[in-house]
Amino acid sequence: MRGGPQGACDDIPADADDRKEQRLLRSPLSAARRQCSQRQARPHRESAVQLSDLGEICHSVMGAASAGDLGACRFYLERQDIPNHQRASIYCQLSEALYHKGSRDVALECARSAFDLQPEKEEIANLCAWVFSNCGEHEEAAAAYERLLAIRPHWAAGHRHASGSFAAAGQLDRAVSHGRKASDLEPHSFEFALHAAGLLESIGRPEQAAYYLVRAAALDPADAGVLRHLSTTLFALDQSEQAVALALRAVALTPADRLSALHATELLLRTNRYDEAAAIILDIVDIHREDPVAFRLLSATQMLRGLTEDALAAIDRALDLSPEAAEYHLHRANLLYRLGRLDEAAEAFGRAAALDPSNPDTKRSQLTVYFDSGRFIEALAIGGELIRTSPDNEEYARAMLQVLHRRFEMIDGDYVVLSERPSRPRREPRPRPTIFAALQTQLRVIYALMIRETRTRLADSKLGYGWALLEPVLHILMLSLVFAVMMRGRPPIGDKFFIFYYTGIIPYHLFVHTSSSMTNAVSSNTSLLQLPLVSTFDVIIARGLVEVLTDLMVAIILLAGFSAVGIGLLPRDLPALSASVVTVSLFGCGIGLINAVINAFFKSWDKIWAQLTRTLYFCSGIFYVPGMMPDWIRDILAWNPILHAVDWFRSSFFPEYEPHWLDGSYLAIVAAVSVAAGLCLERGLRRHLYEPL
Amino acid sequence: MITLDRVSKVYRTRSGRRTVLDNVSVTFDSGQNFGVLGVNGAGKSTLIRLIAGSEIPDFGVVRRYARVSFPLGFGGTFHGALSGRENVAFVARIYGAGTRGVLHYVEEFSELGEYLHMPVNTYSAGMRARLAFATCLALDFDLYLIDEVTEVGDQRFRQKCAEAFRERIQRSDIILVTHNIHTLRQYCDRGAILANGELTLFDDIDAALGQYHRMVQESL
Numbered sequence: 059m060r061g062g063p064q065g066a067c068d069d070i071p072a073d074a075d076d077r078k079e080q081r082l083l084r085s086p087l088s089a090a091r092r093q094c095s096q097r098q099a100r101p102h103r104e105s106a107v108q109l110s111d112l113g114e115i116c117h118s119v120m121g122a123a124s125a126g127d128l129g130a131c132r133f134y135l136e137r138q139d140i141p142n143h144q145r146a147s148i149y150c151q152l153s154e155a156l157y158h159k160g161s162r163d164v165a166l167e168c169a170r171s172a173f174d175l176q177p178e179k180e181e182i183a184n185l186c187a188w189v190f191s192n193c194g195e196h197e198e199a200a201a202a203y204e205r206l207l208a209i210r211p212h213w214a215a216g217h218r219h220a221s222g223s224f225a226a227a228g229q230l231d232r233a234v235s236h237g238r239k240a241s242d243l244e245p246h247s248f249e250f251a252l253h254a255a256g257l258l259e260s261i262g263r264p265e266q267a268a269y270y271l272v273r274a275a276a277l278d279p280a281d282a283g284v285l286r287h288l289s290t291t292l293f294a295l296d297q298s299e300q301a302v303a304l305a306l307r308a309v310a311l312t313p314a315d316r317l318s319a320l321h322a323t324e325l326l327l328r329t330n331r332y333d334e335a336a337a338i339i340l341d342i343v344d345i346h347r348e349d350p351v352a353f354r355l356l357s358a359t360q361m362l363r364g365l366t367e368d369a370l371a372a373i374d375r376a377l378d379l380s381p382e383a384a385e386y387h388l389h390r391a392n393l394l395y396r397l398g399r400l401d402e403a404a405e406a407f408g409r410a411a412a413l414d415p416s417n418p419d420t421k422r423s424q425l426t427v428y429f430d431s432g433r434f435i436e437a438l439a440i441g442g443e444l445i446r447t448s449p450d451n452e453e454y455a456r457a458m459l460q461v462l463h464r465r466f467e468m469i470d471g472d473y474v475v476l477s478e479r480p481s482r483p484r485r486e487p488r489p490r491p492t493i494f495a496a497l498q499t500q501l502r503v504i505y506a507l508m509i510r511e512t513r514t515r516l517a518d519s520k521l522g523y524g525w526a527l528l529e530p531v532l533h534i535l536m537l538s539l540v541f542a543v544m545m546r547g548r549p550p551i552g553d554k555f556f557i558f559y560y561t562g563i564i565p566y567h568l569f570v571h572t573s574s575s576m577t578n579a580v581s582s583n584t585s586l587l588q589l590p591l592v593s594t595f596d597v598i599i600a601r602g603l604v605e606v607l608t609d610l611m612v613a614i615i616l617l618a619g620f621s622a623v624g625i626g627l628l629p630r631d632l633p634a635l636s637a638s639v640v641t642v643s644l645f646g647c648g649i650g651l652i653n654a655v656i657n658a659f660f661k662s663w664d665k666i667w668a669q670l671t672r673t674l675y676f677c678s679g680i681f682y683v684p685g686m687m688p689d690w691i692r693d694i695l696a697w698n699p700i701l702h703a704v705d706w707f708r709s710s711f712f713p714e715y716e717p718h719w720l721d722g723s724y725l726a727i728v729a730a731v732s733v734a735a736g737l738c739l740e741r742g743l744r745r746h747l748y749e750p751l
Numbered sequence: 752m753i754t755l756d757r758v759s760k761v762y763r764t765r766s767g768r769r770t771v772l773d774n775v776s777v778t779f780d781s782g783q784n785f786g787v788l789g790v791n792g793a794g795k796s797t798l799i800r801l802i803a804g805s806e807i808p809d810f811g812v813v814r815r816y817a818r819v820s821f822p823l824g825f826g827g828t829f830h831g832a833l834s835g836r837e838n839v840a841f842v843a844r845i846y847g848a849g850t851r852g853v854l855h856y857v858e859e860f861s862e863l864g865e866y867l868h869m870p871v872n873t874y875s876a877g878m879r880a881r882l883a884f885a886t887c888l889a890l891d892f893d894l895y896l897i898d899e900v901t902e903v904g905d906q907r908f909r910q911k912c913a914e915a916f917r918e919r920i921q922r923s924d925i926i927l928v929t930h931n932i933h934t935l936r937q938y939c940d941r942g943a944i945l946a947n948g949e950l951t952l953f954d955d956i957d958a959a960l961g962q963y964h965r966m967v968q969e970s971l
Contacts, residue, residue, distance in 0.1 A: 080891070109942065219895060293831050319861070434964075484782075486895065487752040487781055487816030487817065488816050488817055488818070489816070490814070492814065498847075499847065502844065502845070502847050503844075505844065506841055506844030506845045509844065510830070510833070510837075510841045513830075513833055514830055514832060514833060517830075517832035517833055583823075584826055585827045586828050587805070588800075588805045588821065588827050589805070589821055589828055589842070589845060590803045590804030590805050590819060590821060591845050591846065592845065677936055683801070744807065745807050745809070
């Protein structure tokens with residue numbers, strides 16, 4: 059737009075007699091200055107000596123003012139007896155000079171002072187309007203122009219300036235009325251007409267805008283810009299025929315101009331004249347090879363012509379030139395969607411959505427693509443986002459519902475039937491197992507656990523069962539050597555150290571091995587307890603049984619070994635032997651059960667128990683006979699059930715050994731009580747023995 | 752048929768007590784496959800283990816009128832130092848199935864070959880899973896408990912598993928826990944929803960799914 063407030067000085071007219079010089083001078087106030095200097099040039103006729111004369115002072119001050127000397131002027135301006143019109147003139151002069159010197163703020167202040175003092179004076183209003191508008195004070199400029207227009211109401215350029223200032227100050231209505239006045243006063247001005255049209259359009263009066271545009275077009279029929287402008291306006295007024303005609307005329311006037319071409323193409327597309335549009339846009343794309351907008355338009359044209367592949371190529375080119383345009387990605391996605399390339403379309407929609415996350419329509423389109431390509435999970439995710447961002451949008455909600463519906467439908471009908479589900483005969487419920495069957499199962503489980511126990515023991519250490527045999531052998535060997543030296547060759551009973559210590563070690567081991575190994579049974583078999591059939595009782599008992607059987611095997615092997623090397627001795631009293639073995643094993647199992655329960659609550663119980671068994675070793679008559687002890691000590695030791703076990707076992711080997719303190723029934727009762735207590739504890743606390751995995 | 756009679760189960764977690772079942776009495780009829788639905792942490796796995804008998808209810812009784820499997824594909828009982836064969840034989844013994852027949856089936860099905868004679872320690876996770884799956888199928892259970900079907904092995908082996916399973920559910924029932932709606936609809940006749948200590952049975956898996964869907968929506 060020409061002739062904005064910045065350029066006001068070029069257009070400021072002056073009085074007819076001053077016009078010639080005015081063109082040469084830079085501002086309207088120069089006229090006043092000229093007058094002053096003329097006056098200065100005159101001889102000081104009236105009173106050369108009277109320096110207090112205001113007129114004289116005025117002359118010198120005017121000189122200072124035109125030089126922009128603020129300090130010199132201030133002295134004068136502070137005087138009270140200065141008439142307002144002079145004061146205003148001085149401010150005016152100062153303002154102009156200061157403005158040219160670059161101190162715009164002070165110039166603005168001076169102009170304001172001048173305008174306040176004498177707004178009705180044309181020269182002052184003129185200068186002030188110029189300073190105001192150049193300083194960006196559009197409202198004040200507009201006020202100054204209105205003053206001027208009150209003096210000269212038919213001044214077309216003045217109306218044009220006022221309009222510009224009002225428009226810049228945001229008062230569009232007044233800007234429009236001045237703009238129209240300007241053009242109406244001077245209908246031959248192309249610029250005024252264009253200005254008025256632009257303003258009218260911006261306040262939404264296309265009919266009146268069209269009127270002024272027609273005027274402008276008549277003034278300069280070769281201006282493509284005006285034709286384009288008018289065409290747009292007419293199209294908005296539904297006069298599409300004329301609009302298109304004008305657009306085509308603009309193209310004819312400037313065939314290489316991209317703006318005219320793009321405009322014409324768009325109008326042609328909107329009026330469904332696709333082929334004509336294609337002709338224009340293809341030409342322009344040839345000329346402007348780097349213009350993404352042209353390619354975007356070409357893509358739209360080809361799409362509307364049904365050439366979707368070409369359209370895709372065009373939008374790809376546009377995206378090469380401008381990869382960040384969300385709308386291009388959106389368009390491309392739509393094209394891909396049309397072509398049935400749903401996955402790529404979904405991706406393109408995704409890119410558009412990423413570039414412009416605030417646009418819900420992109421997401422809505424994405425939803426459609428996912429929906430159509432059967433990607434319901436993605437569709438649901440997008441739908442969720444849509445509903446979250448715009449919870450009140452009914453259309454989105456409906457789309458989401460549709461997706462959900464289809465998802466269920468798909469699950470209903472779309473899956474591959476792996477199994478026909480014939481109505482299977484309802485099986486008779488199995489009867490609950492009888493006690494006999496339950497017992498059978500339990501025995502089976504314990505048996506399986508025992509086998510596993512032996513297998514793992516074999517697998518766990520290299521020695522495996524070697525150790526089970528080696529431990530008592532070494533033990534007996536060591537005791538025999540030590541005591542053979544100490545006792546000079548004769549054991550307390552019989553004549554063979556090996557057999558004597560054997561009869562002590564075997565029952566002791568039977569008890570200790572059993573009770574100790576059962577202590578850890580639950581914690582080391584937690585994984586097995588996952589199997590429904592396996593109970594804590596099973597794993598505890600299986601361990602005890604394995605120990606008992608192992609120790610018995612060891613006992614038999616040792617005895618056989620002794621016999622083989624000629625130091626053997628066969629038990630004389632088999633019933634006593636079996637009775638003692640069974641009771642001590644039962645006692646071991648009973649204590650083992652109790653240990654297992656205690657260990658579930660006190661994790662270090664197994665360590666304490668190991669210490670206790672060591673003490674037991676010395677109290678059980680393993681390497682001595684209690685008969686060797688003083689009576690009172692023996693009476694205390696006789697409370698130890700293991701002592702009875704050892705003596706019972708021992709007496710079955712040596713018929714001559716008949717200890718009067720031996721009471722098998724005591725051991726049996728203790729064993730029975732321990733087993734009962736162990737079973738009760740295990741049963742009662744079964745739920746708390748382990749934390750399920 | 753499985754009957755839960757006034758069963759309660761409370762789980763102690765670090766964040767406090769969580770009621771899985773609160774005085775629940777239901778009957779899982781035989782001849783019907785059940786799909787159990789519930790949000791994460793509702794206690795579906797605990798329910799499965801209660802039914803299996805791996806866990807004992809705090810109160811109440813679970814009665815099983817069927818041979819109930821351990822959760823399908825559960826390989827936790829395998830002892831690393833024992834060979835595959837020994838482990839399988841152990842499970843077979845526990846369930847009183849013929850050791851030889853079970854071993855034969857597992858050899859055929861798991862395709863582990865010579866690995867069956869090696870300690871389970873040396874197996875990959877996939878091989879362990881195959882062994883567990885084969886063991887579970889080898890034992891002829893009336894009711895299979897499946898807690899989140901895990902895909903085992905390559906495409907071909909999965910096909911084989913699906914086939915074997917399809918054949919098996921001609922005569923066995925299943926109780927299935929999964930989030931896969933597809934699988935649920937494929938296998939289950941009826942549904943159950945576990946939420947807030949209550950177990951609700953539905954006559955129809957679709958009804959259960961619908962209700963579950965509404966439930967999840969509401970809680971969102």
